[in-house]
Amino acid sequence: MDHVDAVRLEEVLAADYADYRRRRLPFWTDPTPVPVPEGIEPWPHDPGPPFEQWPGLAPQMPVTSVCPTPEAAASILLAGLIETGEFGLGECRLVLVPAHRGSDALALIGWSAEALLPLLCALLRSWEDRFGAQVVAVFGSELHVSVARPPVEAEHANLLALEHVLSTADNIVDDPPTPFPEYATDLVGRTSWSFWWD
Numbered sequence: 571m572d573h574v575d576a577v578r579l580e581e582v583l584a585a586d587y588a589d590y591r592r593r594r595l596p597f598w599t600d601p602t603p604v605p606v607p608e609g610i611e612p613w614p615h616d617p618g619p620p621f622e623q624w625p626g627l628a629p630q631m632p633v634t635s636v637c638p639t640p641e642a643a644a645s646i647l648l649a650g651l652i653e654t655g656e657f658g659l660g661e662c663r664l665v666l667v668p669a670h671r672g673s674d675a676l677a678l679i680g681w682s683a684e685a686l687l688p689l690l691c692a693l694l695r696s697w698e699d700r701f702g703a704q705v706v707a708v709f710g711s712e713l714h715v716s717v718a719r720p721p722v723e724a725e726h727a728n729l730l731a732l733e734h735v736l737s738t739a740d741n742i743v744d745d746p747p748t749p750f751p752e753y754a755t756d757l758v759g760r761t762s763w764s765f766w767w768d
Contacts, residue, residue: 574677577692584624586736594618613747619732620751628729630700631719640702640718647706647716647762662709672705673698676713683711684767686738693737703763711767713739720760727757739765 598618606612638646667675673694677687694715697703702718721727731754734742742765743753757763 573688574674574691574695577688579689579692579696580624580627582689582692583627583733583736587621587624587732590736591618591622614749614752616743616747616749618750619735620728621732625729625732627696628700628721628726628733631702631721631726633702633719637702637719640698640704640716643702643718643761644704644706644716647714650762651707651714662707671695671698673703675705676708681708683713684738684740685711685713685765690737693733697733706762713765715763715765717761717763721757722759724755724758728754730754730757734763734765737765738767740768741766 595618598616601615603612603615665675665679667678669675669678673691676694677691681687694703694705697715697717701720704716704718705713706716707714721730728751731742731750734753734757735750743750
C-alpha cells in the first residue's frame with residue numbers, strides 16, 4: 571500500500587491536467603468535425619473542461635438524513651447489475667479482501683488493467699471520503715463504483731468530471747465520444763460510476 575500512500579493526489583492531478591490540457595487544447599479549440607468513414611455519425615465537438623489550470627478537487631458532499639449509507643448504495647448498485655445481466659456477473663467470483671477500507675481492495679489484490687493503479691486507488695480513497703463511494707465490482711478491465719452522496723450542483727459535477735477524466739479511464743469522454751460538459755451534467759445526482767480501460 572506504500573505506493574498508494576505516496577501519491578500526493580492534488581499535486582499529481584495538477585501536473586496531469588496541465589499535460590492533458592496541452593495535448594487536447596488543439597482539439598477543444600477547433601470545432602471542425604473529425605473526419606469519419608462514410609455512414610458513420612461525426613463525433614460531437616468537445617470544448618473540453620472549462621478550466622485553464624487545475625481547479626482543485628470537488629468538495630465533499632455532506633451526509634444528510636436522506637442519503638443512503640455507502641453500504642446501502644453499494645447494495646442497490648449490485649442488485650441493478652445482477653438484474654440487468656449486462657455485467658457478466660455469472661463469470662464473477664466473490665472476493666474477500668483484508669482491507670481497512672474498500673478503496674484499497676484493488677491494490678491489495680493486484681488488479682491488473684491499463685489503469686494507473688496507485689493514482690486510481692488514491693482517487694478511490696478520496697471519493698470514498700467525499701462521496702461515500704464504494705468499489706462494488708470489477709470484471710476484466712471494468713470497474714463499477716456506487717456513490718452514496720453524488721454532487722448535486724453543476725459546478726461541483728464539473729470538478730468531479732475532471733477527476734474522472736484524469737483517472738485515465740478510456741470510457742470517460744472518449745469512448746463513446748462525449749463532450750465534457752455533457753459528461754459532467756450526467757454526474758449530477760448520479761449514484762453509480764463505471765470505468766473501463768483497454
